[in-house]
């Protein structure tokens with residue numbers, strides 16, 4: 001581990017200074033596309049107007065014989081597309097794969113000025129982030145980049161979860177962490193074959209009402225990912241970086257997808273992955289606070305003045321702690337409103353009504 005005194009020193013001569021604060025840019029959806037798939041690539045310019053983050057995926061879901069094509073495709077798309085304020089990320093191949101070194105060398109050299117974040121899969125511990133950190137610094141220096149690339153880890157191995165706090169704090173480049181429920185399930189030997197989401201077998205049951213152990217007992221399905229998401233959120237908050245839900249693989253089941261996204265939102269995640277265009281609007285809806293909640297938060301903040309003391313608003317006690325909760329919602333709403341004029345209007349109208 002680097003000494004705290006050296007933490008913000010560049011790791012290579014000529015590399016840009018690391019950032020001291022991770023920008024809280026809207027990233028409600030990280031939309032995945034395969035840059036070697038012509039149909040998906042053709043949709044990128046349109047998608048860039050709709051999503052917060054576009055991610056050119058090079059890892060799993062890209063066939064082994066398409067890896068070079070995907071890498072080259074991403075270079076061409078990045079050079080040809082005006083992304084506006086939409087961020088461009090990539091997911092590189094895993095650190096033990098034959099492709100990752102060329103992924104990093106090519107992408108940083110060719111499009112390092114267009115890329116915002118590099119997502120690293122199957123991170124096991126801080127050592128994986130340290131390896132990427134130094135390599136990126138060398139490549140940035142060679143490419144003459146003035147802005148450091150940020151790093152995002154996928155939490156998808158049992159040891160990654162055990163080490164999540166050290167991963168979150170391993171480098172000033174750490175931008176955030178996403179849940180990787182498919183690889184994580186395999187790594188832990190969980191017995192679900194689903195990509196994210198719940199499982200009907202993971203449940204609790206009410207007590208028996210009489211002698212019959214089957215009659216009249218309600219069951220409640222539980223969330224397989226609750227522990228991991230909650231732990232990831234704490235690790236990220238502790239280190240000032242951003243937590244995300246990951247993929248929801250049942251594309252057809254837009255209802256359960258929305259539920260899973262909302263659980264993550266309520267627990268503290270700032271966004272999710274979208275694997276198919278149909279999931280984009282779901283993510284946008286879920287990860288933008290509702291106008292009535294924004295209006296309430298602004299009303300409490302307005303009523304609390306300097307934030308100290310206790311007041312009663314609509315029968316509910318408010319104090320220093322609840323005004324902080326309200327600031328979380330209000331500040332997120334302000335950030336999203338800057339990017340989304342329709343949302344701004346909805347938030348302002350609801351606030352006007354609440355304050356009237």
Ligand SMILES: CC(=O)SCCNC(=O)CCNC(=O)[C@H](O)C(C)(C)COP(=O)(O)OP(=O)(O)OC[C@H]1O[C@@H](n2cnc3c(N)ncnc32)[C@H](O)[C@@H]1OP(=O)(O)O
Pocket residue numbers: 031032033034039040041043057060061182183195247251274275276277
């Ligand atoms: C566990 C993990 O690692 S998850 C992350 C890795 N996985 C991924 O990135 C998967 C990304 N998504 C996909 O590959 C695809 O969406 C699939 C395979 C799930 C479904 O693809 P399809 O069977 O083509 O879906 P569908 O027929 O509904 O697609 C409708 C249109 O949307 C396009 N489309 C589908 N997914 C995407 C996408 N992610 N981005 C842009 N366009 C897309 C299709 O090309 C198709 O285009 P067309 O109308 O011009 O023919």
Ligand SMILES: CC(=O)C(=O)O
Pocket residue numbers: 060121154156179180181182183184246247
């Ligand atoms: C997200 C991912 O890569 C996984 O679930 O394995």
Ligand SMILES: [Mg+2]
Pocket residue numbers: 060121156180182183
């Ligand atoms: Mg994975």
